[in-house]
Structures are given as C-alpha cells and as structure tokens.
Amino acid sequence: SQKIEQNSEALNIQEGKTATLTCNYTNYSPAYLQWYRQDPGRGPVFLLLIRENEKEKRKERLKVTFDTTLKQSLFHITASQPADSATYLCALRRDGNKLVFGAGTILRVKS
Amino acid sequence: GAGVSQSPSNKVTEKGKDVELRCDPISGHTALYWYRQSLGQGLEFLIYFQGNSAPDKSGLPSDRFSAERTGGSVSTLTIQRTQQEDSAVYLCASSLGTDSNQPQHFGDGTRLSIL
Numbered sequence: 001s002q003k004i005e006q007n008s009e010a011l012n013i014q015e016g017k018t019a020t021l022t023c024n025y026t027n028y029s030p031a032y033l034q035w036y037r038q039d040p041g042r043g044p045v046f047l048l049l050i051r052e053n054e055k056e057k058r059k060e061r062l063k064v065t066f067d068t069t070l071k072q073s074l075f076h077i078t079a080s081q082p083a084d085s086a087t088y089l090c091a092l093r094r095d096g097n098k099l100v101f102g103a104g105t106i107l108r109v110k111s
Numbered sequence: 112g113a114g115v116s117q118s119p120s121n122k123v124t125e126k127g128k129d130v131e132l133r134c135d136p137i138s139g140h141t142a143l144y145w146y147r148q149s150l151g152q153g154l155e156f157l158i159y160f161q162g163n164s165a166p167d168k169s170g171l172p173s174d175r176f177s178a179e180r181t182g183g184s185v186s187t188l189t190i191q192r193t194q195q196e197d198s199a200v201y202l203c204a205s206s207l208g209t210d211s212n213q214p215q216h217f218g219d220g221t222r223l224s225i226l
Binding site for chain 1: 151154216
C-alpha cells in the first residue's frame with residue numbers, strides 16, 4: 001500500500017542550529033512534493049513545492065531536497081528560531097487529484 | 112477576508128444529531144477540498160470539488176457524510192446522525208486548480224465534539 005512516513009517523535013533543537021525533517025514514501029512516483037507548516041489550532045500553511053526533476057529548492061532559511069531514488073525528501077531550516085516551532089507536514093499527490101499528507105513532525109526550537 | 116473561512120470554529124453536539132459545516136474558499140479558486148484531522152493524526156482526505164462537481168468522494172467515511180458546493184464557491188459538509196468517532200477537526204482548503212503543483216490554502220477548521 002502507499003505510505004508517507006514522517007518522524008513521529010518530536011525534534012528538539014537549540015536556537016541557531018539547523019533543523020532537518022524527513023519525509024519517506026513508498027509505492028508512489030510523485031511528480032511533486034509539498035511541505036506545509038501547521039501551528040496548534042490552525043490550518044496548515046503552504047511553504048514549498050519541489051518537482052521530481054529538482055534536486056533542491058530554497059526559500060529564505062528553508063531548503064528542501066527530493067531524492068526520487070531513495071523516495072525521500074529532507075526539509076531543512078537553517079538558523080532556527082523559537083518562532084519556527086510548529087508541526088511540519090509533507091504531502092504528495094495520489095490517485096488523481098488527492099493530496100495525501102504525512103502525519104507530521106513536531107519541531108521545538110529552544111532559546 | 113482574503114483567506115479560506117470556515118464556520119463554526121467550534122461545534123459541540125449530542126450523538127445522533129445532524130451537523131452542517133461551512134467553508135468559504137478564496138475567491139476565484141475552483142478547487143475545494145475537505146479533510147478530517149483527529150488528535151495527533153495526519154490529514155484524512157474526505158472529498159474534493161472541481162467547480163460544483165465532486166469527482167472523488169472516495170474518502171467519505173460512510174453514507175452519513177455528504178457535501179455539496181454551490182455557485183462554485185461555498186461548500187457545506189453535512190454529517191447525519193453523528194457518532195462519537197466523528198469528533199475531529201474538519202479542515203477545508205481551496206486552490207486555483209486541481210493540478211498537484213497547486214498549493215492548497217487552508218482554513219483554520221471546525222473543531223467538532225460529539226458528546
């Protein structure tokens with residue numbers, strides 16, 4: 001069956017360090033992968049999209065990589081800040097126009 | 112406002128009652144999606160609309176769930192004879208189209224609690 005897996009354990013890091021979050025998938029061949037941020041009590045907010053022919057995408061302090069051979073995407077936040085604390089979700093298209101989300105990884109940045 | 116608006120933000124109701132959840136998408140967005148998110152879980156796809164039609168209803172958990180969209184804009188998700196397992200946050204999203212390269216813009220959801 002098709003699966004998207006993200007680290008279920010929270011990631012705790014110190015302010016200023018680089019946070020790296022992982023998204024692994026099986027039995028997909030997605031053309032695009034998206035990352036979202038979700039704060040408690042709020043809906044997810046779109047951050048970045050990366051295409052299958054792109055190895056890396058950057059936006060300010062964010063960087064996403066996409067390895068279709070490993071079936072993995074890495075999401076990096078450099079110079080992390082306490083305000084970056086949130087749940088981060090990856091999402092892939094499946095079966096037509098459905099966007100399927102991973103369960104998300106909680107990131108906590110401590111000052 | 113400029114974003115996706117959902118109402119009510121919270122709904123508490125007794126088991127067996129019907130509930131109606133509303134979503135007002137971003138103006139001009141032709142695609143509209145409904146998801147359900149249980150505590151600590153990922154988003155579960157329910158249904159999506161392209162215009163007023165729903166090409167994919169496969170995520171609806173049972174025939175107690177239905178949704179409609181009128182005028183290519185507002186959508187309502189109706190749950191009949193609610194059960195305790197229906198308790199969750201119901202999220203709505205809209206996008207310019209249904210291509211997978213289109214980001215989805217989410218509302219803040221309706222938190223539904225069934226007593």
